[in-house]
Amino acid sequence: MLATALDSKVSYADHIQPLMEISCTPCHWPEKGKKKLLNTYATTVENIDEIIYRVKLPSDSTEFMPYKSKRLPLSATQIQLLVNWRDQGMAR
Ligand code: HEC
Structure with missing residues (x-):
């Protein structure tokens, strides 16, 4: 599913929100919400450069996300989806 997603237009609703969720x-969702909320289109757009920067760091970096690897690191395909989405103008 993700592999074919890379060939088409990336959208927040179809690809980015599920991945972020x-x-x-x-941590970045309202149930806990102690950290900067990244649960909406607007907050994801606002923070996209920082998001991409952090998920691409080596997993032993203190700034790496997901924080302390409490979730699986993003795959190369997932990171590429984020980059393509940004480059394509961040469709909803
Ligand atoms: C286990 C909890 C946890 C998870 C899961 C997590 N984060 Fe974080 N995040 C944190 C904490 C704690 C900080 C604050 C420390 C820091 O800035 O490094 C933070 C900070 C950030 C910041 C900087 C926010 C600012 O203050 O400007 C971004 C961007 C971010 N995370 C993105 C992500 C993304 C994208 C994911 C999923 C791929 C993710 N995080 C997963 C805990 C988490």
Whole structure:
């Protein structure tokens, strides 16, 4: 599914939100919400450069996300989806 997603237009609703929900909960989601919320289109757009920067870091970096590897690191395909989404103008 993700591999074919790379060939088409990436959208927040179809690709980015599900990915962020799997990898960035509960810390950046309202149930806990102690960290900067990244649960909406607007907050994801606002923070996209920082998001991409952090998920691409080596997993032993203190700034790496998901924080302390409490979730699986993003795959190369997932990171590419984030980059393509940004480059394509961040469709909803
Ligand atoms: C286990 C909890 C946890 C998970 C899961 C997690 N984070 Fe974080 N995140 C944190 C903490 C704690 C900080 C604050 C420390 C820091 O800035 O490094 C943070 C900070 C950030 C920041 C900087 C926010 C700012 O203050 O400007 C970004 C961006 C971020 N995380 C993105 C993500 C993304 C994207 C994911 C999913 C791929 C993710 N995080 C998963 C705990 C988490």
